[in-house]
Amino acid sequence: MSEPSFFFSEVNERQGVFNRRVFLMGGLAGGGILALGGRLAQLQLLEFDRYKVMSTANQFNFRISPPPRGLILDRFGVVLAANRPNFRVLMMRDEVSDVGATLESLSQLIPITPERRQQLVKELAHTPRLVPIEVAEDLTWEEFSRINVRAPELPGITADMAEARVYPYGGAFAHVIGYVAKVSDRDLLAAGKSPDPVLHHPGFRIGKQGVEKALDLALRGKAGASKTEVDAQGRVIRKDPAGDVQAVPGKTVVLSLDADVQNRALEVLGAESGACVVMDIRTGDLICMASTPSFDANRFVKGLTGPEYRALADYERRPLLDKALSGTYPPGSTFKPMTALAALESGMIDPEERINCTGQMWFGNRFFHCWKRGGHGSQNMHDAIKNSCDIYFYQTAVKIGPDRIAEVAKAFGLGQTFDIGISGQKPGLVPSTRWKRERYNQPWYPGESLSFGIGQGALSANALQLAVMAARLANGKKALNPRLIKSIGGVETPRGDAAPNLPFQTRHLDLVRAGMAAVANDVTGTAYRASQLGLGPVLMAGKTGTAQVRVISAAERAGGVRSNDSLPWRLRDHALFIAFAPYDDPKYAMSVIVQHGGGGAAVAAPKGREIMRVALLKDADVRARITSPMPLPVVEPIAPGAEQEGEAPSPPSDVIPPPLSLQGVVRP
Amino acid sequence: MTAGGLTRPGERNRLVVKFSEIDWTLALLVCLIAGMGSIMLYSIAGLSWQPWAANHLVRFGLCFALMVVLAMVDLRVWFVSAYPVYAIGLILLLAVEVMGDVSLGAQRWLNLGFVRLQPSEIMKIGLVLALARFYHGLPADEARFSWRLFVPVALIGVPTLLVAHQPDLGTAVLLAATGLSVMMLAGLSLRVVGALALSALAAIPPVVMFVLHDYQRNRILTFLNPEADPSGSGYHIMQSKIALGSGGLLGKGFGLGSQSQLDFLPEKHTDFIFATLAEEFGFVGCVSVLALYLATITIALRIASISHSHFGRLGAAGVTATFALYVLINGAMVMGLAPVVGVPMPMLSFGGTVMLTVMIGFGLVQAVRVHRYSEITSGRGTLV
Structure with a gap:
């Protein structure tokens, strides 16, 4: 095993260099792993809240459903503003890969004019990612079922039934009641920093004038939301009824009008x-x-x-x-x-x-x-x-x-x-x-x-x-x-x-x-x-x-x-x-x-x-007064009977109470 | 067994003695990491052994056995086979270049009929062995800086370029970095190392813009600004960071990682398994696993430093460097510190070839430990 001395010194020198370098490399590796640990601390400890929210946003999908808007009635309960079913076609921008092709195949099922198509493409550019877009509304039942049948072939397209505002008397109350219309940018601005998410819903209409505007919040109600767990492809994995938010229908507003x-x-x-x-x-x-x-x-x-x-x-x-x-x-x-x-x-x-x-x-x-x-x-x-x-x-x-x-x-x-x-x-x-x-x-x-x-x-x-x-x-x-x-x-x-x-x-x-x-x-x-x-x-x-x-x-x-x-x-x-x-x-x-x-x-x-x-x-x-017989001479026992006979069958609730004198007579 | 007993001639060559000389701490650490990987794979599959977890364990068992067998192989056999292994690797790389399978958009696999081989993995071992073999015969001053260093540069450069051309950027970077690590361990002037690092940095922009494939360039540009298109190419990085961050201190719990369970995390069972771990076991789990890796690296480097032969030292340290690079690159990628390149987390990620490579590497490390007193007398590497 004997070696020439230069060999040993050579070996020793190489070993010395190696040992120093190994130490250096161990240090580099340790430093690197320490840096990873630091990065982990940053992500998992310091920024935890932020990523937690993002993870929840990934995992759960809150599908907002606008509540039925409150009715507006006249003093006797006659409906002045109501809601009617409205069959719509919605498009989820995220799930549609080729908008043009999708609209093309849709237009074979329901009529979509070229102007409407251009308008939609414009609308798409302005709509937030996760908000569906209304492609068409007021479909007939046949059109609605046609879309539903073909829906599996058209990813990102859903047909649903929403409610639309209807004013049975058309123009008679237009100035008092006003009307509802699509939410405008100005409405969003007016809604403040964190607007009600329902404002972004494509079917939602906001009050623009009159009672619809003045009592919009009361009529609007509270949007419901269904909580579903979804995977990366948007498929619903699990519904979470416990996390659902129940919709609160809008309040009924009774006007004094007749x-x-x-x-x-x-x-x-x-x-x-x-x-x-x-x-x-x-x-x-x-x-x-x-x-x-x-x-x-x-x-x-x-x-x-x-x-x-x-x-x-x-x-x-x-x-x-x-x-x-x-x-x-x-x-x-x-x-x-x-x-x-x-x-x-x-x-x-x-x-x-x-x-x-x-x-x-x-x-x-x-x-x-x-x-x-x-x-x-x-x-x-x-x-x-x-x-x-x-x-x-x-x-x-x-x-x-x-x-x-x-x-x-x-x-x-x-x-x-x-x-x-x-x-x-x-x-x-x-x-x-x-x-x-x-x-x-x-x-x-x-x-x-x-x-x-x-x-x-x-x-x-x-x-x-x-x-x-x-x-x-x-x-x-x-x-x-x-x-x-x-x-x-x-x-x-x-x-x-x-x-x-x-x-x-x-x-x-x-x-x-x-x-x-x-x-x-x-x-x-x-x-x-x-x-x-x-x-x-x-x-x-x-x-x-x-x-x-x-x-x-x-x-x-x-x-x-x-x-x-x-x-x-x-x-x-x-x-x-x-x-x-x-x-x-x-x-x-x-x-x-x-x-x-x-x-x-x-x-x-x-x-x-x-x-x-x-x-x-x-x-x-x-x-x-008009229909009653000629007023009889006031004789104590007869007076209440005569009065009752002449009364209308169902007096409206706001009729003022009978005078005190009459009430006194009825009392034994 | 006493120290005196080991000094008896031939005593060290007895199999039982060799077996007892294996570093069982290192073996245990490797087992722990692989076991952790299996647990994660079980969770990702929706609490099922299929399709990954069982497979992972079986593979690891086989690889572990291979490691023990390789540990018994005399260091001089390793020494002699160094160049042939390298040569085989190089030939296979060329073969892939000519007739490789196209998988995942890159020619990385060679279908040999019965097994699909990834020659770049063989090359990782082959390169370390070849470099160690070369440096074994090189005096310190020449290793520092001399014209003869063109040999290791060529040894590194040729396979790196071939792999990069496949194109497999991750492995190419890994090969180059491994090679450079061995050169540095062997005593390459730190000035040269510094100069190389600087010129590499300077070369990044032109390479990115003009040499890389589109998808590679996109990955790198995305890495620089992942939030620019969170559902496009920045998606992977974003989702991985969300998985990590939402894990918090203690994690969401075993089997409850929403990011991985609901497929938001890409490549969740391979390259991004660390993100799953982070999501389900939190900061504590991550730090524990990183500690296992650090312990493994430390022990392996210590084994390298006690070897009596320069080949053993460089070989063991070289494969350890590869291992460390895997951990660091994958970690940085998962944490959004590096572009997405196809580098798995060793032993944790699902994948046969990488596990095989790593375990062969640990076989070499163990062999170096078992045969640490072996002298390889000649630069030409004759068997005794």
Whole structure:
């Protein structure tokens, strides 16, 4: 075993180098493994939460199912907005490898236009990865089954049944209820930082206007989700019912509206541009709130085409505008009860004091005319209201000044908005000296008082305000507030009669009301012919109004004022009418505005009468009065029996309880 | 057995003595790792021995037996067969080049009719043996830096290029790194090592852009920015990191790894088995297994350093380096620190060829230990 010495030294040197290098390599390997350990600590300990979430997101799939949207009913439970089944085809972007080919084979099963296909491709680019896309909806049952049968050959394509919003009355409630439509980017922005995931669901529709928008969250309900465990290919491995989130259906919203009255209003207004608001003066409930012309809300659910939208937006009579809330008009002569009440309250005018109307009066530097050429002759307040004499109110307004009138007008709801649960109200304007100073930095000119006194000039109001005004006049006591939303999910909203009393003397109000009764029931009243309800003892009280929208020159007046029919539509007078009925026991108040309709008595009042008739006929108390035999002399034991006989079979729930005296009789 | 007893002539050549000289700690560690692999494979298959776990155990049993047999083989036999093994490996690589099976998009397998052979695996052993054989006869100063080093460079370069051309980037990198490790162990100037490392780094961008296949380039670009396309080529890395991260400290529990059980994890039974382990047994499980690997490497390197022959030292350390590289590259890949290259976790991943290679390697390490006093007198390697 002996070796030359150089060999040993050589071996030793090599071994020395090797040992150092082995040490180095062991160190490198150890360092490497230590680094791996460090990386593990980073991933598994520090970033655990993040990866845990990602792993869960991989493992579980929450399939969101939108809940059925809450119904919207009228006061009697008539369905105003409901849901209908909607067969759809959805495409999961992740599972479709070739979009073009898939759409091609789909179009052999159901009709897909090339435009729709282009639109889909565009939509695909904007949709988040895991959100399915709606390829087609409203399929027939045959188309739906055809897709279902072929679904296994079309990966990523599913046919399902969803619900779509439907408005059985089409346009009748379009302005009040609004409509639902696809969620827009703006809706998403408005939803805040973490929007409800259901907003991304392809079938989901969000409220865009009216009640649908204002009560969207209540109507929407809570989306359900089914938790499934899926593998990497998206196959469902296991359902996890324990992890399911139950859908909470949207709440039912009951409106105070009456579908019959509303539909009648739509019918009566026809093609006119106008609005009608009817209010129950016992509760403040809005029985009718119509605006014409209207639009079919169902078209908006599907999505309007460009030309459809332009046609609606460009039409002169503006179907998209809610004229009951957003349209403000000069109230014209319907405002005269306000001037009269202000005069009485001021104590400066004796109601029996007579003013002679000659058809015109000189004020400032010009003539002011009465609507009646030749004048009404001698008028006291009652006559002036009945005849709607302008001269009387010119003089009264000048005498008492604008601020007293404005104060009364405001107390009756003009110039303000009401909390009725939906947006869109325009407050209109009640002028005053203070307003003039602040707005124009000018003093109030006495000449302006004249226009103000007959409801023209800067004064403007919407149909809801006029109805509230009529209701407060009729109620005679309370500053009633209107109520549109009767209950949400069974919880009743506060009634409109929980309001303070009007700060006016009852006898003054009675005087004004007597004038309004005369308008409708005195054969010489402006609206006598137009206001006969034909309901026997049930009578209406009202006030017509014809608001000028143009200046009538002296020359024209001399040659005879042009009739409305000869004028272009947009220059015609606004026709207005306010009323309440029955006169002796007021239950309903209303306002009718027909934009550029012509004369209030000729155009607005007959329409008001028709609408009022329906409201009255639906009221059990009123029906009882009409159909009951002549009231018998009050004999103690008979009275309750007679009363019961006359009562309607099923009185609606909101009928006010019988007077205390009657309850006392029933008690033994 | 006393030390005196072992000094008797011929005593060390008795089989019983040789058998007792096997490093049983190392053998146990290897068994533990393979057992762990079997447990994971059982879990991945949905708590079933089929199709992987049983197979894995049987293979390991056979390979373990082979290791013990190889441990008995005299180091001089290893020495003599070094060049032939290398030559056979090289021929097989060329054969694959000419008529290989195309599997997984790469020509890696040679179908010999009864068995599908992966010549690159034979080459891993062959290269280490050939380099050890060469350096055995090389003086220290020449090993440091001399013109004669063109021989090891050629020994490494030829098979590396052939494997890279298959294309099997992972194995090519592994071969080159193994070769370089042996050269370094043999005493290559550290300056040269540094210079080589720097030029390799500098060469990466052009190689990636112009030499690699599309899928290889994509893997590397994806590695640099995995979240750019999480369902495309970044998918593997992303899912592997999710599996690891969601394991947390103690893991989701045996058989409960959602990432692996639900197929989100790619290649979960082979290259990404470590991610399954991490998901089900957490940080604690991972660190334990890494500790087993580190212990194995440490013991094997220690065995290398006590050998009396330079061939034994370099051979044992060389295969250990291969083993360590497997662990580090696979670990880094699974943890998102390296591009996805087809390098399995040794003994843990399912796969016959790699296990065979590794166990042959440990056979060499054990042989070096058993025959640590053997002197191989001649650079030309004559049998005694």
